[in-house]
Structure formats: C-alpha cells, structure tokens
Amino acid sequence: MTIAIVGAGLGGLTLARMLHLNGIDAVVYEREPSRDARGQGGMLDIHSGQRALREAGLIDRFLAIARGEGQDMRLLRPDGTLLLQEDTPDDAPLERPEVDRADLRALLLDSLPEDAVRWGHAFTSAEDGRLHFADGRSAPYDLLVGADGANSRVRALLTDARPAHVGQNVVEVGIPDIDRTHPDLAAMVGRGNFWVLGDGTSLAAQRNGDGRVRIGVSFYNTGEDWFATSGIPFDDPAAARARLIELLPGWDPRITALIAACDDTVVPRAITTLPPGLTWPPTPGVTLVGDAAHLMPPVGEGANMALLDGAVLGLALAAHPDDFAAAVAEYEREMFERTGAAARMSADMQELLMSPDAANRLLAFFQPG
Structure with a gap:
C-alpha cells in the first residue's frame, strides 16, 4: 500500500x-x-x-x-533595563x-x-x-x-x-556576521535569545548558526491590514528600517541600533493560528x-x-x-x-x-x- x-x-x-x-x-x-x-x-x-x-x-x-x-536568555524593557539574564554553563545538559x-x-x-x-x-x-x-x-x-x-x-x-489572524504582525530583519560587523551589538545580544518587551511591541533577537542575528519586531493588538497602514515602505529597506525605529518611540538607542544595523532583508509576517x-x-x-x-x-x-x-x-x-x-x-x-x-x-x-x-x-x- x-x-x-x-x-x-x-x-x-x-x-x-x-x-x-x-x-x-x-x-x-x-x-x-x-x-x-x-x-x-x-x-x-x-x-x-x-x-x-x-x-x-x-x-x-x-x-x-x-x-x-x-x-542563554536576556530579557529587557524598552528603556534598556535588564530584567533577567540567564547564561548557560558550558557543561549544562542540552x-x-x-x-x-x-x-x-x-x-x-x-x-x-x-x-x-x-x-x-x-x-x-x-x-x-x-x-x-x-x-x-x-x-x-x-x-x-x-x-x-x-x-x-x-x-x-x-x-x-x-488559520485566523491573532492580532500580531511581525517585521523580520537581520544582521549578518554580527561578531565581525558589529561586535558591540553582538556583546549586547549575547549568545542566545535577546527579548525586549514593551507595551504592545516587542523585539526578539536570536543568534543563528551562521553568525546572523535574526530579529523580529512585533506589533500586538494590530489587525490584518496593519502592514498597509503602518507606513513601512517594504520596497525601500533603508526607509523601512527608519520607519521601524520611528514606531518604537522612547526605546533605548542601543536597542534600536540593532534595527539600524540590519541588512536589506525586510520581511512582513502576519501571525495566524488554528x-x-x-x-x-x-x-x-x-x-x-x-x-x-x-x-x-x-x-x-x-x-x-x-x-x-x-x-x-x-x-x-x-x-x-x-x-x-x-x-x-x-x-x-x-x-x-x-x-x-x-x-x-x-x-x-x-x-x-x-x-x-x-x-x-x-x-x-x-x-x-
């Protein structure tokens, strides 16, 4: 059969x-x-x-x-306050x-x-x-x-x-070879997951195996048409990065520097679930x-x-x-x-x-x- x-x-x-x-x-x-x-x-x-x-x-x-x-994990507020840092010992179980x-x-x-x-x-x-x-x-x-x-x-x-939209829209960006290109940002992110949680927004940065840091900027309680009304020009990566930073008012410049350092890959992703x-x-x-x-x-x-x-x-x-x-x-x-x-x-x-x-x-x- x-x-x-x-x-x-x-x-x-x-x-x-x-x-x-x-x-x-x-x-x-x-x-x-x-x-x-x-x-x-x-x-x-x-x-x-x-x-x-x-x-x-x-x-x-x-x-x-x-x-x-x-x-490893680091959890911060948008003003840069570090709430939690967990570093994994080299001999820790996987x-x-x-x-x-x-x-x-x-x-x-x-x-x-x-x-x-x-x-x-x-x-x-x-x-x-x-x-x-x-x-x-x-x-x-x-x-x-x-x-x-x-x-x-x-x-x-x-x-x-x-699948139905759950009120979250994510813009995915990333920094290639971060240890070489932006060692200061690499040190801030650490070896694992770097989370910044605000009121209705978040930024999650994650190390990939190829040295790239993959970043997702999330906007919560937003509708299915949010990308069309957000003012993010996805066909212009430099302007899209600038607009993303505008949409995070009051965030610590050290955190938004992650967005400014990204390459030209800017991907909108609407979150849906069953x-x-x-x-x-x-x-x-x-x-x-x-x-x-x-x-x-x-x-x-x-x-x-x-x-x-x-x-x-x-x-x-x-x-x-x-x-x-x-x-x-x-x-x-x-x-x-x-x-x-x-x-x-x-x-x-x-x-x-x-x-x-x-x-x-x-x-x-x-x-x-």
Missing part, C-alpha cells in the same frame, strides 16, 4: 524517516524545486521533540549540531538547545534514501486514490498525510478550519501532521509538536502496517490530546506577550515566586 506525504518539513520528514527505519515505503512530495530552493527560517528551541529524534535514531547527530549556548532549522531539516533529509523526496510536486487536490499536482502529474495513494504547513491544501479534506484543540472526525485514508494539523503561536512548541507527530504516526503505522485506519486512529487520539494541551499553553503565552505588562508577567513566568 502506498503512503504519500505532502510536504518536506520537519513533521513529514520525521514520518518518512520512521517509516524507512521500519521498512515501510513512503514518498514525500514537496512543491519546492530542490532542498536548497529557499531559506528555512531561524533557530528552533528543541525540547520535547528530542524524543522524536531519539525514536528516529538521530539524537546523536542532533546533539552534534545543537547549540547549548542558545539556551534540555532546550537551539538548532538552525535548515540544519535540522538537512539532518532529516540526509537520513532518507535519495529518492524518498520528489521535488517540484505542488499538490493541488486528491480524489479517487490519486494525488494531483499543479503541473498535471498525478500519483496513487492509499494513505495521504498532509505535512504541508500553515496553508495546507490537504487540511480541506478533513475540516473547514482555516483554533486550539482542533479535531476532525475519522476520515479514511487522510491525516495531518505539524502546522497543517495545529498551527500555534510562534512561542516554541510548533516544531517540537511536528517532530513528535511524525514519530508517533510512524510508530503507529509500524505497529499496524496492514491497517492504516487503526494506525491513524491511534495516532490522532494521542496527537489531539498532546497538541491540544500545547496549543492552549501557546495561546496563554501569546496572551501574556500581548498584555500591557508583558515584561513583568514574563519575568514572573521565568522566575515564579
């Missing part, structure tokens, strides 16, 4: 790896033309997802590329190490047979046991797993739920993993849940290789409970970040009592 996985993200590739380990054939169909066709985003905080990598026989390779120093998403994806891809991923296959629909792609090609399937992310096309086969605890009735031959199933606020759970989805579904299929329906039912029961709890926790964290007293509330979260 044919297992088709749509999407070569973390969840889909983990599932493919688990099936490969258990001698079960599967094909991953990915719309991108090659594995290096586009950037893969920033760093990921991998904690619970380490269990999936252990099940997949990849934990040692993961630990070799993980950055323990990425667990409980929540950071890893470059591109490196983790490459690790998963390299663990699969060369022909496991079919690049350049943009899924459009599925009917009568066949997948259909944008270029007119088609392929058979007995089980279709949608691993196609936030804007999943496979999801429509199971539920009418669609309803926490989303479920769907059992549907023969189709299921979902990762953001396709449970898109959450970007507070550190999504990638971990995707890795676990792939591992749990892979184990269920290995236990029921001749009964896909039983395997999917077992997986969905576990996944709905696990990811529902993670989504509700993520929604609570999102509400905290959007609150007027976000800095003090986050400080209390990290230092209870």
Whole structure:
C-alpha cells in the first residue's frame, strides 16, 4: 500500500524517516524545486521533540549540531533595563538547545534514501486514490498525510478550519556576521535569545548558526491590514528600517541600533493560528501532521509538536502496517490530546506577550515566586 506525504518539513520528514527505519515505503512530495530552493527560517528551541529524534535514531547527530549556548536568555524593557539574564554553563545538559532549522531539516533529509523526496510536486487536490499536482502529474495513494504547513491544501479534506489572524504582525530583519560587523551589538545580544518587551511591541533577537542575528519586531493588538497602514515602505529597506525605529518611540538607542544595523532583508509576517484543540472526525485514508494539523503561536512548541507527530504516526503505522485506519486512529487520539494541551499553553503565552505588562508577567513566568 502506498503512503504519500505532502510536504518536506520537519513533521513529514520525521514520518518518512520512521517509516524507512521500519521498512515501510513512503514518498514525500514537496512543491519546492530542490532542498536548497529557499531559506528555512531561524533557530528552533528543541525540547520535547528530542524524543522524536531519539525514536528516529538521530539524537546523536542532533546533539552534534545543537547549540547549548542558545539556551542563554536576556530579557529587557524598552528603556534598556535588564530584567533577567540567564547564561548557560558550558557543561549544562542540552534540555532546550537551539538548532538552525535548515540544519535540522538537512539532518532529516540526509537520513532518507535519495529518492524518498520528489521535488517540484505542488499538490493541488486528491480524489479517487490519486494525488494531483499543479503541473498535471498525478500519483496513487492509499494513505495521504498532509505535512504541508500553515496553508495546507490537504487540511480541506478533513475540516473547514482555516488559520485566523491573532492580532500580531511581525517585521523580520537581520544582521549578518554580527561578531565581525558589529561586535558591540553582538556583546549586547549575547549568545542566545535577546527579548525586549514593551507595551504592545516587542523585539526578539536570536543568534543563528551562521553568525546572523535574526530579529523580529512585533506589533500586538494590530489587525490584518496593519502592514498597509503602518507606513513601512517594504520596497525601500533603508526607509523601512527608519520607519521601524520611528514606531518604537522612547526605546533605548542601543536597542534600536540593532534595527539600524540590519541588512536589506525586510520581511512582513502576519501571525495566524488554528483554533486550539482542533479535531476532525475519522476520515479514511487522510491525516495531518505539524502546522497543517495545529498551527500555534510562534512561542516554541510548533516544531517540537511536528517532530513528535511524525514519530508517533510512524510508530503507529509500524505497529499496524496492514491497517492504516487503526494506525491513524491511534495516532490522532494521542496527537489531539498532546497538541491540544500545547496549543492552549501557546495561546496563554501569546496572551501574556500581548498584555500591557508583558515584561513583568514574563519575568514572573521565568522566575515564579
């Protein structure tokens, strides 16, 4: 029987790896033309997802590329007041190490047979046991797993739920090779995560494995049309940086200097989520993993849940290789409970970040009592 996985993200590739380990054939169909066709985003905080990598026989390779120093954190107010600084000892356990998403994806891809991923296959629909792609090609399937992310096309086969805007809009910028180009700013940011939380705004700076600092400037309690009315000229990077700084009045110049130092990559990103605890009735031959199933606020759970989805579904299929329906039912029961709890926790964290007293509330979260 044919297992088709749509999407070569973390969840889909983990599932493919688990099936490969258990001698079960599967094909991953990915719309991108090659594995290096586009950037893969920033760093990921991998904690619970380490269990999936252990099940997949990849934990040692993961630990070799993980950055323990990425667990460092600095929390500040916009006026520059340092509220919290946590520096990770060199011999600390890798409980929540950071890893470059591109490196983790490459690790998963390299663990699969060369022909496991079919690049350049943009899924459009599925009917009568066949997948259909944008270029007119088609392929058979007995089980279709949608691993196609936030804007999943496979999801429509199971539920009418669609991602909704959560009142957060982010402008992503970055400083390449910060240690060489801006050593003073590099020292301020530190080795891991640098958070500045204001009233309705925040700045999060994060070290990437390639020396780039990736920066997200968030504007909370803003609508879907905020980018159009913000006055940020995205087609003029220098003016966009200047406007971003204007939108942070009263912020310490040492912090806004991070924005002034950025290169010309300026990317708007509206934050959307699926309803926490989303479920769907059992549907023969189709299921979902990762953001396709449970898109959450970007507070550190999504990638971990995707890795676990792939591992749990892979184990269920290995236990029921001749009964896909039983395997999917077992997986969905576990996944709905696990990811529902993670989504509700993520929604609570999102509400905290959007609150007027976000800095003090986050400080209390990290230092209870």
